[in-house]
Amino acid sequence: MSATDTVKVLQDALEVFRPHTKGPVRRGFDKPRWEMSNLHTIILTGLKSVYEKALTVPEEKHRAFVGYCLQWVGYIINHHWIEENLYFTHFPESFTQTQTIFSEHQTFHAKIEEMKTYLTNCLPIGTKWGLRDTVEESASRTQKEPVAFDGARLKAIIDTFIVPLTTHLQAEITYLDPENIKASGMTEKQLEEMDKAVMAHIRSLGPHPLLMYTVYHLPKDVEFPPAPKFVKRILVPWIFHWKGSQWWQFCPKRFE
Template sequence: MALVHNCIIRALNSIYLQAPHIQPSDHKSFIAYCLAAHDGLQAHHDGEEEFFFPKIEHITGRKGLMDGNVQQHEAFHSGFHAWGQWLQDARSGKTEFDGEKCVALMDAFVAPLSTHLADEIPTLLALSQFGASLDLKSLSKAEGDKVMGGLSKTAQLPIFFVNHDETFEGGIHSFPPIPPPVKWVLRQCGRWNADWWKFGSVGFDGFPRELRFRGE
């Protein structure tokens, strides 16, 4: 879960920092990158609310146990949805992309989102009180497989690859937790829209890189 959250944070940071400096020639690609981040986060939270949290409550017999997490989702949903709708309008040509507008819309939800992403980890760690009866590792993998499997391999999933630092904590984490040959294939699929992923904080080799569009 922390690895997913790290990817989301890196992706949103890369958007926030670069948006004011994107030139019109790159607007189309940048909007697609932003929408990939939006859709990835939306899919992650849908997966939690529709599968992960209900499974935890069912196994523990504690209905409402995860309500605090759902409430935190709701705290940033309005601003997050407004940002996503604006991006959709920019992609369709209903409105023009503006970097400062993008940042202003993000300002409406990044604070409560950051609180949620930080709080959720200790909330999950506290579930250790239920011992072996609650196999969080298996549940988390099942939710991750469901979410990742539902994302477009060329238009959405690569947002996680270009924002997961393979060198993090000495490179001990494999993310997504899939066999290397499958990961290699997915990375190749991501190159299909290479112009979108140049805004990522990590290259397809898994190594962090300087953001290309930071201005002077």
Template sequence: MGYSNVDFASRCDKSRPKFAKYCVGPAPTDLFEMQRWSMAGAHLMILEVLANIYSQLDTIPPEEEQNFALFCLFGMQVIEHHHHMEETVIFPMMQPEFTTNVLEEHAAFSNAMHELDAYLKAVLAVKQGAKNGQVIPIAGQAKVPFSVPKIKQILDTMIDPLLTHLEHELEWLAPENIRASGLPRERLEEIDAKVEGHIKNEMDPSILVFGVGHTRPGSHFPPLPWVLLKILVPWVFWWKDRKLWKFLPKSFVPIEL
């Protein structure tokens, strides 16, 4: 699947191998190494979501605009939820031993991220449901037109500060940095358990299908049980929003690490 904008594609190409090299292979058993592995896997998924959406914008026929808007909204909800967990769970729980400037870096792209989320909901005339991946139609609200130039403009605004930040996080979370901070292993266990709980409680199963569909070969992120990955995702969870999965990547070009 080709990209429709050289600058956007080039920016993604710059970060892609940086993310991929840390999440190729199974999840590490060492919790200090696991932090960067899981973050790199999430970052690679986010990158592929944005690259996939951008590459298709000029090809969506009018009759598919509503479906594609919902597909794009799923992508924004994945990104927003990821950064919400960082701000409320992951990095706060690593303090005071391990500190970052995560809030400052998030501020560089959060306005664009929230703007696109709000715009897509206006296109669909929906409000947020109880979980990401669930939306509620707003009775009587007119839908705003689906505008490819508007979506591109927002994505172009956010892509560089977003990917720059995602690169920085992998530098912060180098295992040697976490160990040197004195952060105890028990705290990492608490963080991982809390993150897992947030994902289970705040994500509709369709978001899981969406995420797995943007996972590159060679990446074992997210580390899901076999029955979930091989049975529930493709044969059970797939059905509810099956009209959207035509927009998932058809194939991935190999990454040169």
């Protein structure tokens, strides 16, 4: 796939999510599609930013850029871990799309692991990356010193999984149509219990860097995440920003 095609695939998918991200915070059966559309917007906006910058980052900033790329890797790995362990496990068996979703994850997870391996090989052993991870010696790392970052190689890896990834992310919001959820017999109480489990996990991770990445990869006009404006408009850009600021310099300009 050419670079032009990959960017178009990303942009087309983002346009699919856009109508579902607007408006006030959703509640009840309307919430899952709303929050998932916003989360998928974050994932694809972040990946588009990585892809478009990969060939233009000056060499002296390669290490910081690799760290930024690994924030994306950490974000999507955590996102799918939540889905498979805390989110869709709360849905009743009559919600038949759960196993379909898990199967779709497998169509691109190996390639994301390849991306992770390549990027961590570009960093010294012991470097912190993602949400709580550290670059470690492993069987896949044949050298102790980091390899030179190659933006073309990174883009080539992304090209291999962009179609199954975007296909899955677009399909998932159709599965979460409020009428589908109601038809499965899921109750609002079950949705609340699911939310509590997910939020407990997110709080355990702290605001750095999960909240930062979330806010910096969404349009300004959405209400996600449902946090006070003081947090998103003051704490994030003026206080929390400085921890990991070497990564956030590569974030896209927030769009209206």
